[in-house]
Amino acid sequence: MASEFGCDDNETESEALVLRSKSERVHITKTFENGKNDRTTKKRMIAVVAIVASAIVLTTILSALASTNETTWIRSTAKHDVPKPGNDGAMTTTEDVPQQFPQFSCPSEVRQAQNYDESFEGVYTNISEHIIESNITAFIESFRHEEYDGWGKTYEEVKAGLHEWKIERFTDNLNDGSTIYESASGIGLSILLTLEAVQEVKELKSIKVYGNEYVKESVYLANKLLPALLSQVNATLGSICQGDSTDLHFVPSNSFDVVFTGYISTLLDPLNFGKGDLNSNYELYEHICLNKKKKDWEAMKLAEIAQERQEDWFGLWVQEMIRIAKPGAAIIIEQVSRPYCKDMYDWGGVPHKFWSNGIHKYGWDVDRYSLDMSKDQVFTQRYNVFMRKNL
Numbered sequence: 001m002a003s004e005f006g007c008d009d010n011e012t013e014s015e016a017l018v019l020r021s022k023s024e025r026v027h028i029t030k031t032f033e034n035g036k037n038d039r040t041t042k043k044r045m046i047a048v049v050a051i052v053a054s055a056i057v058l059t060t061i062l063s064a065l066a067s068t069n070e071t072t073w074i075r076s077t078a079k080h081d082v083p084k085p086g087n088d089g090a091m092t093t094t095e096d097v098p099q100q101f102p103q104f105s106c107p108s109e110v111r112q113a114q115n116y117d118e119s120f121e122g123v124y125t126n127i128s129e130h131i132i133e134s135n136i137t138a139f140i141e142s143f144r145h146e147e148y149d150g151w152g153k154t155y156e157e158v159k160a161g162l163h164e165w166k167i168e169r170f171t172d173n174l175n176d177g178s179t180i181y182e183s184a185s186g187i188g189l190s191i192l193l194t195l196e197a198v199q200e201v202k203e204l205k206s207i208k209v210y211g212n213e214y215v216k217e218s219v220y221l222a223n224k225l226l227p228a229l230l231s232q233v234n235a236t237l238g239s240i241c242q243g244d245s246t247d248l249h250f251v252p253s254n255s256f257d258v259v260f261t262g263y264i265s266t267l268l269d270p271l272n273f274g275k276g277d278l279n280s281n282y283e284l285y286e287h288i289c290l291n292k293k294k295k296d297w298e299a300m301k302l303a304e305i306a307q308e309r310q311e312d313w314f315g316l317w318v319q320e321m322i323r324i325a326k327p328g329a330a331i332i333i334e335q336v337s338r339p340y341c342k343d344m345y346d347w348g349g350v351p352h353k354f355w356s357n358g359i360h361k362y363g364w365d366v367d368r369y370s371l372d373m374s375k376d377q378v379f380t381q382r383y384n385v386f387m388r389k390n391l
């Protein structure tokens with residue numbers, strides 16, 4: 001998989017050179033065994049030595065070129081616009097971002113996401129607006145025992161349920177100076193929750209945090225809350241931008257040590273009935289699922305198309321997560337819901353087999369043997385997924 005993306009080309013070439021030099025060595029040994037210590041042998045030896053020497057020089061040049069490629073984007077993006085504070089969410093300046101961390105600007109405009117639904121988005125907008133308008137400082141004091149980001153559970157309840165998973169899956173992938181990115185970060189509390197859990201078992205310094213979120217009010221709030229909250233877990237804020245998780249074009253590739261998403265917000269109307277209202281849509285899809293169970297061929301076909309569209313949406317979201325992760329980095333997708341017709345009250349999602357099929361279907365650059373899933377402990381009908389990007 002990695003060679004498809006050209007990552008291993010240098011390695012393959014230098015391996016070939018080593019092999020060549022090995023075969024040359026065999027050739028030299030054989031010549032000595034024959035006892036033919038004549039001029040022809042000397043000429044051959046000189047030629048062989050010359051080939052081996054050029055191979056060594058070429059290998060050195062190739063590996064130097066490879067390491068230059070790794071750092072190219074850091075240097076080139078450093079020249080780009082510096083993210084500026086404001087509603088677009090970027091809160092960093094050149095002074096507080098060391099050179100080795102990713103630097104990029106938040107987009108000035110975000111197109112409507114394909115999963116946009118007015119009534120659904122309203123839930124998040126209202127929660128964030130309410131906190132902003134009431135008192136952010138008071139919220140910082142009390143958030144541990146308050147519901148947030150539409151979970152219907154408090155921070156402490158979500159943290160307790162995810163605790164084991166967080167420690168098992170994040171700890172080994174975070175070290176001093178690591179970068180972590182959350183796709184669809186809401187108001188940012190799931191990043192805090194993650195780092196709090198990890199810090200219990202591994203003391204970490206200088207973690208840099210990044211993310212994106214579609215709802216503008218939540219982006220604003222995350223950027224207000226996180227600078228203070230992250231200092232309690234030895235981390236600092238890079239940026240939380242407003243952005244659609246299926247289109248992170250403004251985030252440079254191969255940049256983060258861990259990329260995760262707390263929950264992929266599904267396509268609420270994959271068949272584009274366009275009722276514009278969650279409940280009307282819901283009734284239509286419920287009808288399809290019930291008739292599918294009765295083997296109604298039309299319903300079966302519609303359910304199949306809806307599921308395929310849902311899966312392609314998930315595929316796109318995860319594809320972006322993989323792209324921005326560093327080679328070898330952890331990709332973590334939490335609280336994945338199951339297909340709509342399996343779990344009609346959980347918005348729709350994907351089956352377990354979607355993940356192994358997806359590696360092939362969407363050409364995800366991940367190690368298929370790293371794929372692991374486990375039941376979520378917060379919402380037990382959902383599951384969590386772990387994958388590692390190819391080196």
Ligand SMILES: C[S@@+](CC[C@H](N)C(=O)[O-])C[C@H]1O[C@@H](n2cnc3c(N)ncnc32)[C@H](O)[C@@H]1O
Pocket residue numbers: 113114115124149150151183184185186187189190212213214215218243244245246261262263265
């Ligand atoms: C259930 S909340 C989870 C928030 C956070 N990840 C957590 O685990 O606490 C889902 C979040 O996804 C956001 N979201 C939905 N669709 C999105 C999209 N296309 N791009 C980015 N964010 C999106 C919502 O606005 C909401 O904040």
